[in-house]
Amino acid sequence: MDTTVMLGHGSGGTMMKRIIDDVFFAAYAGEELLRGDDAAVLPAPAPGERLAFSTDSFVVTPHFFPGGDIGRLAVCGTVNDVATSGATPRYLSVGFVLEEGFPIEDLKRICASMAECAREAGVALVTGDTKVVNRGHGDGVFINTSGVGTLAPGVELGGAQCRPGDKVLVTGTLGDHGITIMSCRESLSFSSGLESDAAPLNHLIAEVLAAAPHTRCFRDPTRGGLASTLNELASQSGTDITVEEDAVPVKPAVLGACEMLGYDPLQVANEGKMVCVVAPDEADAALAAMRANRYGADAAIIGEVASAQPERGPKVFLRTAFGGTRILDMLVGEQLPRIC
């Protein structure tokens, strides 16, 4: 067996067949829909079911970190994006861009992690592609996943649905993923015990929708963190959003790292968290449903939607622990690159 990725593994011939059989099929065994044709053929959705479709590329370094790896991120990220629409994620595609010289053992670990995470999420890896780039023109491994889900009639979630009075929830502590990646990269020790939160949240979302049918939207606060996500939601719905700083769950290790480095924890990336906006009278039910799920134990109601001031346009405000209020802006430029 080859020990590192070579250009021939991407050239469509016998070496490529070998890596597909020995690495990909070996890891994804039981995924019956992979048939050797260029497109996967999938069953007809139930009558009236719409489709949800999303894509994400993953370029994080390091490839392995506490709490996960690039493969787990790649499955969770797309599962979660599809699930935010209210759809049931069903099928994933996987596209690898490998750099010549990447260790085959690492690729096997990544594929095993993807297969395990797909099983947990209940999605099937049904089609894939592998390209190999010359040494020095990639970064070991990049992964694209795209996902297809089915969406029951009548479910209409989206940032534009938020309206004044709605409550804003998060499913758990913020900043864990971004600070974990940064600590790994810089070999910092202040975050000992911290782990990436990468997790498939589709089951949690389904449970919240069952408990709180007037949920307006889910959005995962990945790059740009909570601040960017709330600004997107405010902008899409033409509303103001006010967040209570005291109510936002952040681990002490994350807070400490952010203070030392001058980061705002509300702008740090998450991978296994959801922001959720819910009709006011269903907020408690949504919160209880989150807390009942293993990935929602630290869920909290953190804020509220209000009418925007016409002369100023939609804004996001943070009411601080000291009683002041400041505007919470989107991240400008870049804080911590390649966290996903």
Added chain:
Amino acid sequence: MDTTVMLGHGSGGTMMKRIIDDVFFAAYAGEELLRGDDAAVLPAPAPGERLAFSTDSFVVTPHFFPGGDIGRLAVCGTVNDVATSGATPRYLSVGFVLEEGFPIEDLKRICASMAECAREAGVALVTGDTKVVNRGHGDGVFINTSGVGTLAPGVELGGAQCRPGDKVLVTGTLGDHGITIMSCRESLSFSSGLESDAAPLNHLIAEVLAAAPHTRCFRDPTRGGLASTLNELASQSGTDITVEEDAVPVKPAVLGACEMLGYDPLQVANEGKMVCVVAPDEADAALAAMRANRYGADAAIIGEVASAQPERGPKVFLRTAFGGTRILDMLVGEQLPRIC
């Protein structure tokens, strides 16, 4: 406006919003399904319609070449993969991995080319993602496209459907794409006038299926060329396939380049060609349908499927112009990397 890609364009904040608005939405104007949520919600398929799903990443260099560019390849490649199942390609996702420093003007050209090609194919670009990697950890631009199509009840194409007696067709001359890319890269002049054949073939496929309803399969002979594709089909269906060398259309410029460089034109990559296996009594109808399409003018019947010898397993044979017969193997290792 920024002139080159910066890390901040991938960080989820205001710079990323700017590149999305100024580059992607500007190019894909009219694609109404892009709404700012994390997943595109797509209409329900007609009752009984199955889905076809495929993915492909594109890493070709140079990014622009005679007859196309990486964007045109990225749309055509996935449109064609979805169409090989007999499905109507409908929706594409687009995932960019950009290298810091990549010129924004080049990105705009690529996006314009993708939009134009999507219009020709009749597919909508409905969801996307952009990542930026540090200078020296990418190669300007990599693109992943994934595609979803709808497949009418009863259509069952695939490599496993080939059976003894079937005819093998190609939709045009072989090797144009691979030799064009190599000539560009090495600044060779023997191929003057040669162009990449990158083209969306979904309409051609639909026309062939209408004319020859007992078509067994389509497969695009990209990496590994005709030789690898036929070996895949033989292996999937447990048959032998014999090709008449004289019948295979190859342009003189491609033949000349291959002779000079020691390449086998049957192992060189194509991007706008299909191999098609058809029931014997429908081969002429399929050929006529191909030739009536602008991308099938040079189509030809090039060979036949036969029973495999049980003691030897499925094989592909080439009957040469001199009357001999040799085994046509899959490409071993790599011939010409990063042609797509």
